[in-house]
Amino acid sequence: MKKHPMLKYLKEEGPAGPRLPLIMCPGCGVGQVLNYTLRAVDTVIHEDGLRPEDFVFISGVGCSSRLASHYLNFDSAWTLHGRALAVATGALLANPKLKIIVFTGDGDAAAIGGNHFIHTCRRNLDMTILCINNGLYGMTGGQVAPTTPLGQTTTTTPYGNVEDEFDLCRLAQTAGATYVARWSTAHPHQTIKTITRGIRKKGTAFVEILSQCPVHFKTAPAEMFRGLKKSTVPLKKAGRKETQGRIPVGEFCDIDKPDWVARYQKIIDRLGSDESPHE
Amino acid sequence: MNKLHVNPTYCKGCLICVEVCPTQAIRPCPAINAQGYILPTEDDMRRCTGCRLCETVCPDFAIAIETDEEQGG
Numbered sequence: 236m237k238k239h240p241m242l243k244y245l246k247e248e249g250p251a252g253p254r255l256p257l258i259m260c261p262g263c264g265v266g267q268v269l270n271y272t273l274r275a276v277d278t279v280i281h282e283d284g285l286r287p288e289d290f291v292f293i294s295g296v297g298c299s300s301r302l303a304s305h306y307l308n309f310d311s312a313w314t315l316h317g318r319a320l321a322v323a324t325g326a327l328l329a330n331p332k333l334k335i336i337v338f339t340g341d342g343d344a345a346a347i348g349g350n351h352f353i354h355t356c357r358r359n360l361d362m363t364i365l366c367i368n369n370g371l372y373g374m375t376g377g378q379v380a381p382t383t384p385l386g387q388t389t390t391t392t393p394y395g396n397v398e399d400e401f402d403l404c405r406l407a408q409t410a411g412a413t414y415v416a417r418w419s420t421a422h423p424h425q426t427i428k429t430i431t432r433g434i435r436k437k438g439t440a441f442v443e444i445l446s447q448c449p450v451h452f453k454t455a456p457a458e459m460f461r462g463l464k465k466s467t468v469p470l471k472k473a474g475r476k477e478t479q480g481r482i483p484v485g486e487f488c489d490i491d492k493p494d495w496v497a498r499y500q501k502i503i504d505r506l507g508s509d510e511s512p513h514e
Numbered sequence: 515m516n517k518l519h520v521n522p523t524y525c526k527g528c529l530i531c532v533e534v535c536p537t538q539a540i541r542p543c544p545a546i547n548a549q550g551y552i553l554p555t556e557d558d559m560r561r562c563t564g565c566r567l568c569e570t571v572c573p574d575f576a577i578a579i580e581t582d583e584e585q586g587g
Binding site for chain 1: 517519521523525527532569572578579
């Protein structure tokens with residue numbers, strides 16, 4: 236029987252028995268994001284001549300964060316809740332040649348890890364942050380999250396959410412990330428292309444991927460998938476009267492500026508050539 | 515004719531593959547498997563264009579399309 240082409244990057248067997256199927260619920264968008272990411276990594280490996288050893292996957296805690304260490308056949312770290320970016324910073328500064336990909340969820344990046352997130356963007360550290368946004372806390376039972384849309388019912392907001400949601404892309408852009416984009420799981424080819432660009436980008440690349448949680452929104456996966464397509468609008472068409480209330484998707488910013496490591500290297504070069512200032 | 519391969523251990527029956535198929539070459543299987551999932555099955559694979567969109571969107575790495583060339587035909 237022919238196997239799925241991306242299974243070559245996954246650990247099918249572990250020391251304690253088979254690791255697949257994935258632990259995610261049926262129709263979860265997290266598995267789809269893993270599929271898209273592996274396709275982007277596959278493209279980069281084949282076109283840019285990188286080896287699998289050049290990649291490191293880091294994740295925190297949450298549904299999305301089960302991906303990195305348990306299933307991938309790459310170097311990976313499963314870290315503290317919200318602190319994936321702090322560990323990723325350490326990994327990058329220890330070896331700036333690594334291609335670092337961080338899997339994070341909306342709770343992990345926007346709620347408990349909010350400060351790590353904005354400061355990683357501000358420092359412009361060279362890594363790719365993939366935020367899988369399903370609009371609630373999936374693993375703990377579907378509670379309201381900072382990214383839950385206004386009026387959405389969840390287990391802790393049974394009469395509708397009264398808070399405005401966080402726009403993570405605008406936050407990342409304002410904080411100083413060099414590449415910011417948003418797509419949904421219902422945009423497979425766009426997401427793969429964007430993640431590929433994010434991996435190649437020198438500097439912080441933040442990609443938010445709107446995802447479905449069929450269990451907590453109590454909707455069939457295929458229907459949620461259709462809904463994601465209907466509730467989003469390409470950036471060019473956003474802001475018009477007929478597209479009001481729909482979430483803009485696309486590339487929000489793509490700028491070039493030296494990343495943290497490049498700036499620090501300049502100081503090392505300057506001091507290395509001169510006399511040490513302390514002598 | 516392209517061939518559909520579904521791994522019955524990995525598939526969780528979300529049927530997103532059936533939703534995205536642009537030519538309706540696959541459909542939900544009428545029978546339920548041992549885990550209670552409805553797996554996708556071939557409808558009319560003559561319609562399959564080999565676009566592999568089902569492979570791209572599969573969250574469980576369970577589906578694969580074998581094209582004519584891969585079958586050596």
